[in-house]
Amino acid sequence: MIRKLIIAEKPSQAREYAAALGVKKRGDGFLENESYVITWCYGHLLELERPEAYMDLDRVGKRWSLKRLPVLPKLRDFRRVVKSGAEKQFKVIQQWLKSSDIGEVICGTDADREGQLLFQEVWDASKCNKPLSRLWISSLTNAAILEGLKSLRPGESMAGLAAAGNGRAYADWDFGMNLTEGFSSLFGSFDAERKKPNVISIGRVQTPTLALIVEREWEIEQFVTQRFFEVKAEFTTLQGGYPGKWFDLRDDSKRITDPQVAETIVAKTQGKQGEILRIEQKDVQEPAPLLFDLTSLSIAASKKYGYSAEKVLQLAQSLYEKKAITYPRTDCAYLSTDILPKLPDHLRATRQEPYTNLVDEAAQFGLPKGKRVINTITAHHAIIPTTEKVALDRLNRDEQNLYDLILRRFLAVWFPPAQYHQTDVVTMVEDEAFRTKGKVLLSLGWKKVYGSSELNEESEGKSKKKLKQDQTEDESVALPPLSKGEDVKAKRVFIEEKSTKPPKRFTQGDLLKAMEGAGKQIDDEILRQQLKGKGLGTVATRPAIIESLIDRGYILQDHKILRPTEKGVELIKVIKEKLPQAQLLISAEMTGQMEFDLSKVERGELTIEHYMTEVEEAIVRILQELRSFEQRHGKTPLALAPSSKNLKKGKEVKESGKKDKTKPVEESPVKRLGNCPKCGGEIIEGQKGFGCSNWREGCRFVLWKTPICGKVLTVNQVKSLLKKGRTPLIKGFKSKSGKTFAAYLIWEDQLEAKLKFEIENS
Structure with a gap:
């Protein structure tokens, strides 16, 4: 009896395949029936061997040293070993791959680079030459699984994806293993409190991400506050009153920094007659926000619920495995044309309280249209609810919160744009100009999906706080009927003293934006979609990078705010000031380009050999620079990671040696295991x-x-x-x-x- 073997990424995924195919018989590490055998990995079952496996330890010694480096295996020489604890399941998979009962193999791991890599590892280890196909789906519903099995992709079509996966793994190994040992042997020390070495961990994505946080801290420290003055007026007309704010007609971005100038304008215009120089009125539309990709979902969940990026990924993965949402590890905020006929099924599946009325109304507007919804997609489309109804009471509170965000964003694109009437008035008094902006909501449109308290949060490109401030000063004004040339009187003119503010420290949401934009925080969501592929890491790896920076003592999380430790600051400072070749490691643009090159490997536009050659050359240059530094300065230990004891006593200090005025973070006694x-x-x-x-x-x-x-x-x-x-x-x-x-x-x-x-x- 010749059967098909499906290899899933994890047991839960295998169970969904089994349910869709009616496979019920359980074996030790697999499920089977007359047609299929379904087995699974536990994520990566294999790992790349440690550098010592490629060394002659009798010659170079066991102690970390620059003398042992570089260790740069050729592509064909990289070796993987089975992870501790994975031997049994690895053996199960290998036995089935080699079994004469199996006539065809189907890769059913997650449809992305890492999913392909973890399958490729066990496939390559088996030397199996049986026919291979790829299951490529965006949800785990029965319908999606069965449809995917009818349209399997040829195994050879995944060659580029597999090469990119290996390229990512090999490059991260080369950077991490060589430079962590190199930096640690030169800048590391022994941490007596923790009774272990103070390792100076270096990573291809981790280190430039740390640099973003440190450089933001330096911007804050070096920021010089400047005072400025705003002149505001209250005008009266026969029809009523309205406010205005002074501006320079020749340069509307100009600020008043001299209080005498502000006082002169007040004295000049107080109680004087003026006229309306210009009045512009127009109706404007505000479209619904783009659908969620993983980054924008993480940002929204961080802003509303304070969830970390890693927590959002965990919750989204859980919702995916519970068939509530489509594939979450996507960097795309669009849907493809081929999903359009299925969208009514997705919408109907969301019809339950408290969404019933909104779903019914959404259905009346017809299918979503326009390039903000239907556009070119990457490997996976945007995150939306699946075609299966979710039992909300079976989701925990955090899952419900995240599902609510996804569902409402999905509903919003069915509704028409919100409509406003916008007015821009320029009033002249004694040759001084005052501007007044008014914005009146005419039709809620998509904003009906959200409660009034959430409307500002969902508006594009602005934080809730920024919107509130703008509307208070400029746009929430209830204007009386006005006309050009109309006489007005400056009833009251006054001065408000303000000051410039330093840049804000990153939240996890802010940092995700900066990582996605290779160091540039891109708020415009359309532009963000156009610049995909050149960021630090991928949507799936960024949450783990942030967590690793915290775990390794490079940054601290104070409520929602991220700030660097002394150890983190010293590492970036020594690279920036003393190691010009190593500045590659803190260049977000350069690391983003490497990520982009990996996508070219995936598309077959660049060979993995060429990619790895550039990686190896960069590592050799940096190691040579570390040797030169050692000859000139000797070993130079960096600061230790902050201890919980020092944090509680407020002893964590900045790089300058002064105590940090920011309130110290007390590490919680409850640690996530x-x-x-x-x-x-x-x-x-x-x-x-x-x-x-x-x-x-x-x-x-x-x-x-x-x-x-x-x-x-x-x-x-x-x-x-x-x-x-x-x-x-x-x-x-x-x-x-x-x-x-x-x-x-x-x-x-x-x-x-x-x-x-x-x-x-x-």
Whole structure:
């Protein structure tokens, strides 16, 4: 019986494939019926070997040193090994790939670069030459899976995507392994408090991202506040009163910085007659915001709910696996023309309270049109609800919040634009000009989808605070009937003193924008879509980069604000001031270009060999520069990462050596250990066990601290279990007979937190 083998990215994905295909028989690490065998990875089952595997350690030694570098394996020489804890599942996949029962293999991992890479790793390791196809879908609904299986892509069409995946992995390995060892041997030290080395981690994307945060901090420190003065007036006419603000007719961006000038204008115009020089009136339309890609979704969720980028990705992945939304790791905010006929099904699936009336009204406007909705897409279209109705009460609170954002943004594009009547008035008094802006909402249009408190948040290109300020001063004015040439009187003229503000520190949402724009925060959403592919990292990797900067002691998160630590500042300073060749590492534009080159590899426009040659040449130059620095200055340890003890006492200081005036961040005693297998929430340590932080929303996942054959799970063991599916080898278990033994703990039933032993092979 010849069957088809589907390899999924993870067990939950495999279960969805099985449900769609009616595959019910369970095996150890796979599901099967007469036609299909479905097995799965746990993310990446293999990893690139450590640099020491390519070294002659007897010659170069085991201690990190510049003398051991560079280690730059040729493309054909890179080796992967099975990750600890993944041996069993890797063996299952290999057995099926080599089985005579299998006549065709289908790659069913996530339809993106990393999904292709983790499949490619196990495929290449097997040397399998069976016919290969690619399942490429944007949601896990039964209909999408079955439709995708009818239109499989040829395996060879994924060659570019696989090459780009390998290019990303090899380049990150070359940069990270060589330069982390190089920088650590020169600028690292021993952290006596933590009792481990203070590693100076370097990354192709991580380091330029850190530079963005540090350079913003320097801008803030060097900012010189300047006073300026605004002259405002209250005018009266026969029809009523209205306000105005002075401006220079020749240069409307000019500010008054001399108080004498402001006082002169007040004295000159107070109580005087004037006339309306110009009045312009027009009706304007404001279209609905673009649909969400992962970055814009993360920004919206950060702004409204304070979610980190990593949390948004976790929640979105959970919603995807629950068939609530389409594929979330997308950098595209458009839909393709071929999805248009299916959009009514997507809309009908959202018809439940509290959205019923909005859905019914949306349906009356017909299919969404225009290039703001239907346009050229990348690998995946924008994030929208699927064609399956979601049981909202089965989502936890955070999932409901994120789903609400996605659903309302989807509903908004069905509605017509919001309409305003806009008025711009210029009033002249004694040759001084005053401007008045009025903006009156005529029709809500898409804004009906949102409550009044959320309207400003959804308007394009402006933060809620900015909108509120603009409208208070310029646009919310209720104007009486006015006409050109009409006489007015400056009833009251007064001065408001203001001052320029320094740039703001990044929030995670702001940083995602800057990473996407290769260092430039691009608010215009259309322009943002046009510049895809040249940012720092990808939509899927940026959240992890931010978290790694926090974990490695380079930055701190103070509520929503990110700021650099002394360690982070010193690293960027030494690169910027002492290491010109290494400035490649902090160039957002250069790293963005590397990301763009990877996309060219994916499209077959650039060979992976050419890409890697440029990577290797850059690393060799930087290592040579580090050697020269060492000869001139010797080892120069950088600051240690801040400790929780110092943070609580307010001892974290800036690079200048002065105490930071910003309120110190107290590290929470509750630390995230990993993702909840049941709901995607955060696992934290409690008194009696390790449980899900979403317990208030009904998640009952918990690993109890009940002794298992005499041993109680430790924090590190739980971390490993959540990340790798197994603990490290635990010694000292005692059987009922009193005999001691060593074993790994692995999942027997992950969703129910049941464990079982995996005995070490003797």
